[in-house]
Amino acid sequence: MYSYNDRIRAVELYIKLDKRVRAIIRQLGYPTKNALKSWHREYERRLDLPKGYARSKPKYSQEQKETAVRHYLDHGRCIAFTIKALGYPVRESLRSWIHELHPELHARVVGRSNGVARPPAMKQAAVIALCTRQRSAHAVAQELGVCRPTLYNWKNQLLGREAPASMKSTNQSPPSQERDELERQVESLRREVRQLRLEQDLLNKANELLKKGLGVDLQLLSNREKTLLIDALKEHYGLPELLAQLDLARSSYFYHRARTAVGDKYLEVRQSITDIFESNHRCYGYRRLQASLTRQDVTISEKVVQRLMKQESLVVPRPRKRRYASYLGEISPAPENLINRDFQAAVPNAKWLTDITEFQIPAGKVYLSPIIDCFDGMVVSWTIGTSPDAELVNTMLDAAIETVAETNDRPVVHSDRGGHYRWPGWLSRMNDANLTRSMSRKACSPDNAACEGFFGRLKNELFYPRDWKNATIEQFIAAVDSYIRWYNEKRIKISLGSLSPIEYRVSLGLAA
Structure with a gap:
């Protein structure tokens, strides 16, 4: 918004330069063509410009704002659904109302390069303390120096949102007339719990042995990887149960088990490559993987690294096009391009x-x-x-x-x-x-x-x-x-x- 002096200066220059809009905007750095013409029309009509801008009546009342924000919060925080249900306002207006009435929802993280992430062992211990409920969630969070939402976010990451936050048992005895029905339900629940425990153990072993994420689809694993998981858990579960859960044929299991027994001279290298690839956001190509192996005193050619990556299905994602642009027009004079595409610097902070x-x-x-x-x-x-x-x-x-x-x-x-x-x-x-x-x-x-x-x-x-x-x-x-x-x-x-x-x-x- 421009002051009275800024507007009157632009109008006088507009008249002096014979209404040459581009020359005026180039010289002053403001305003837009339509705004300048609007100021000139107002000046010709009144021989002056108003000292300030007249404030128009708001299009929506405070009650309508609060109704829209309440609907947004109560229906899954979906802006499109709120606009469709109420018939107003536009997206930007609703976002500004949300930020005005609930500024805490305006998420922002500011960081510098010297921070330290929480170790996974600490997160696991915190989730165990939360689920066993020996102490309150607030006490556990205070001891670790985090907030309660962070504690529950760790629980969701490790166990999923379906897992209960408390696993304390209760000692209520059911009435005798309902005992038979409850026993059948308990038996059914035990089978479901065993099935869920089996799935969770498979995911944990996939994360531990194969360095896969906890949300990996077990059916997409290779038969060799499935064989490794079965060998790791066959002491706790029956072989038919594991084969059925992983959808692996019995003959395929024994075939890959025999091949594993023969030995692979690149077995340790395969594991190292997989570890490096998974621990670095799955973005290292064969050159960076070879460089990482060299730092571990492992000498291996680039072609072998490429072949092992292909065998282990380690694929680096391809680039895509960018979309967002922040250009708003020439709203002020721009400085020179001092960098001039020279992105080399001899010292830091140059x-x-x-x-x-x-x-x-x-x-x-x-x-x-x-x-x-x-x-x-x-x-x-x-x-x-x-x-x-x-x-x-x-x-x-x-x-x-x-x-x-x-x-x-x-x-x-x-x-x-x-x-x-x-x-x-x-x-x-x-x-x-x-x-x-x-x-x-x-x-x-x-x-x-x-x-x-x-x-x-x-x-x-x-x-x-x-x-x-x-x-x-x-x-x-x-x-x-x-x-x-x-x-x-x-x-x-x-x-x-x-x-x-x-x-x-x-x-x-x-x-x-």
Whole structure:
């Protein structure tokens, strides 16, 4: 919204330059063509412009807002269903009402590259303590230094949402006339519990032996993998029961068991390759796998790694096209392109790149705004949220500035021509920190190719290969946050001598 002085200045210049709209917008950097013509018509009619903007009557009452938000919360938090049921409003209006009336639903995670993830052993111990109920969930959460929702999220990840949060037994005796019926029901439940326990044990063994996720489809495993699972559990379950559950023929089981007994000279290498592949988001190709094996003092050719990957069905996902763009027009003058596609830096904190990318999952849209250091590709800071607003990029910039607050580093910050990098909040932060702005040319994504490359790797390695149908916004944000930390700390880059960005800086004595 423009002040009175800004509007009167534009109208006077419009009259002086003989109504040349493009020349005025180029000189002032504002407004739009239609807005300028509207101001001129008002000036001709009144010989002046109003001091302020008249506020129109709201289209929807406060009661209608509260009704729409209540319907959204009570019916699965589906914006499309609420609009279809009530007949109003548009999506953006409903989102703003939700953020206004329930700001706690506006999920956002801000992180820096020095965080530490919770170990799996700690999560398992927390879930066991929660389910056995020796203490309250609040007490368990306080002891671990987390909140209760995080504790239940761990339970859902390890046991699934169907598993009860409490497994304490009760000692109520049924009436004698219902005892026979209850005994039949108990027997049926025991069979179901055994079946569920068998399925859970198979999933656990697949995770332990084959490094598969707990949600893996057992029917898609190879016959050799199924044989390994049966051998691991045949002491607790009968062979016919296991064969039926895994849909494996008896002859196939004994065939693969005999082949396993003969031995495979690449058996340990296969396991190592599978471990590396699964522990690195299933995104390492044969070059990175060979580099990882070399770091473990295992010498093997690239062709053998390719063959073993094919035999173990280790497939790296292919890239896809990006969709989201933050360009809002030339709302202010753009600085020069100082980077000029030179994404090499001799020292850290010399050149920073930033942009925004969008993830669309069934639960909603999530946006990521990172800062990438051209020195080694490390993510200096990042913000993940549900709206691509000014707060998303400003919070990320504040976190990045903190990393160089105690040094004399004043990097060049390069971005595309998105409106987020032209708003007053961004400009004031850049000026206060003495940072230099740089922008790509209009509609020229190669000018910010290094940042676009990071988004492509993230989506190909984390987003596209997984099924996010049952994931909540909070779970997806946590997954992206965990990936970025892994990217900084563990993901090796061939260009850095098969080291991760943080390992590379430590090797050069640039980080502790």
